[in-house]
Amino acid sequence: MADRIFNFNPGPAALPLQVLKEVQQEFINFKGSGMSISEISHRSALFEDVLNDAIVRFKRLLKLSDNFKILFLQGGASSQFFMVPMNLLPEGSSADYINTGSWAKKAIKEAEILKKTCNVIASSEDKNYSYIPKKFSVNPSAAYLHFTSNNTIEGTQWAQFPDGGGVPLVSDMSSDMLCRSFDASPFGLIYAGAQKNLGPAGVTVVIIREDMLERASKDVPTMLRYSTHADKNSLYNTPPCLAIYIVQLVLKWIEESIGGLDAMERRNREKADLLYGYLDSTDFYRPTAEKDSRSLMNVTFRLPDEDLEKKFVAEAGKVGLGGLKGHRSVGGCRASIYNALGLDGVQSLVDFMKTFAQKNG
The missing domain is CATH 3.40.640.10 (Type I PLP-dependent aspartate aminotransferase-like (Major domain))
Structure with a gap:
């Protein structure tokens, strides 16, 4: 919609x-x-x-x-x-x-x-x-x-x-x-x-x-x-x-x-691979979890400084990407890519992240 x-x-x-x-x-x-x-x-x-x-x-x-x-x-x-x-x-x-x-x-x-x-x-x-x-x-x-x-x-x-x-x-x-x-x-x-x-x-x-x-x-x-x-x-x-x-x-x-949990798992891994793949390809964003412990559901990452993180969350919200602020106890950013979120949502996030990094890197 x-x-x-x-x-x-x-x-x-x-x-x-x-x-x-x-x-x-x-x-x-x-x-x-x-x-x-x-x-x-x-x-x-x-x-x-x-x-x-x-x-x-x-x-x-x-x-x-x-x-x-x-x-x-x-x-x-x-x-x-x-x-x-x-x-x-x-x-x-x-x-x-x-x-x-x-x-x-x-x-x-x-x-x-x-x-x-x-x-x-x-x-x-x-x-x-x-x-x-x-x-x-x-x-x-x-x-x-x-x-x-x-x-x-x-x-x-x-x-x-x-x-x-x-x-x-x-x-x-x-x-x-x-x-x-x-x-x-x-x-x-x-x-x-x-x-x-x-x-x-x-x-x-x-x-x-x-x-x-x-x-x-x-x-x-x-x-x-x-x-x-x-x-x-x-x-x-x-x-x-x-x-x-x-x-x-x-x-x-x-x-x-x-189509059941096997199909759901394939869907979730595809989303996670897309987002982590981009995060690993750039120095502008830094994932916070060690590679072998990364979540399929909650992708946590940092930007070069807290001011950029605030700007990132605010500008993402303006283009229809909501809820990206990290938990108040740890700061940073977090994309929760639960079952209900489709691959199109993750692709839109990655596209925004690329543009934001180009403008602010």
């Missing part, structure tokens, strides 16, 4: 235009009900169809076995920072964590607030989180190994997930969920705030293996217990119906319009 920009925001982030149009068409009168999706009962057959279809599509896309449950929760991924240790880390046990950036550090902090035994077995803080650690030793008796799959702020991503040696993996995949195919069998739990790659803000997807559900003691408050929501198919209380509906449409788009 002529009046829409190329949206590089890190979250809330771009949604597929096809999905937005479908929401627009159905919003006033959902499936002939005479009501909006935001008005119908979460107990109605209409909404349960939406919810169950989203679950089926998630399982199909990730090739999940029957021993995984899909939950739709509230509170954002940040609430999972404490829900994970509350549920999965019984008294007397310990968990291993890998610190690769701001969000991983916050997850560690929440476990420590709960006075849980949390061992940080590797960290990339020594180089401003510009890389993914390669060497670490997992405690074979750890309750789980927690890591952040993609670091939105620092622009790094695990190219291959860590080997837990049988210890269940737990991962925050908020910013790269469904960007590529992977084997989910080593994971005990995966969580993701929807607002980066799955849908709008307001719902968090939790994928949990059934054997992990009964770890929580009865002292965990009812609403914070994963088994509560698993037992009620995410309908223990009123869920964020509108957000779940949009997630369902995004999953449908990935399956039916893109």
Whole structure:
């Protein structure tokens, strides 16, 4: 659409235009009900169809076995920072964590607030989180190994997930969920705030293996217990119906319009190769992540000085390239090239970057 920009925001982030149009068409009168999706009962057959279809599509896309449950929760991924240790880390046990950036550090902090035994077995803080650690030793008796799959702020991503040696993996995949195919069998739990790659803000997807559900003691408050929501198919209380509906449409788009996760991964790698390829060809822009740790989703880079960075962001916005300012904690620039952004958006960004460098280099 002529009046829409190329949206590089890190979250809330771009949604597929096809999905937005479908929401627009159905919003006033959902499936002939005479009501909006935001008005119908979460107990109605209409909404349960939406919810169950989203679950089926998630399982199909990730090739999940029957021993995984899909939950739709509230509170954002940040609430999972404490829900994970509350549920999965019984008294007397310990968990291993890998610190690769701001969000991983916050997850560690929440476990420590709960006075849980949390061992940080590797960290990339020594180089401003510009890389993914390669060497670490997992405690074979750890309750789980927690890591952040993609670091939105620092622009790094695990190219291959860590080997837990049988210890269940737990991962925050908020910013790269469904960007590529992977084997989910080593994971005990995966969580993701929807607002980066799955849908709008307001719902968090939790994928949990059934054997992990009964770890929580009865002292965990009812609403914070994963088994509560698993037992009620995410309908223990009123869920964020509108957000779940949009997630369902995004999953449908990935399956039916893109062709699944293998096709999505090819699309994402093509976008990333185009942008990193240009960044590596010039001295005017400097990528901040080490090459073998670069994210497919969040491309972080610096210009020669901060004044030029401000000018770059401002001028990009004027030509319909939005959301390129880096996170306030690290500065610089960042292009979030999530699933919904097409190759044409990245090409437009590269073309602008070339012209800006010629004028200001």
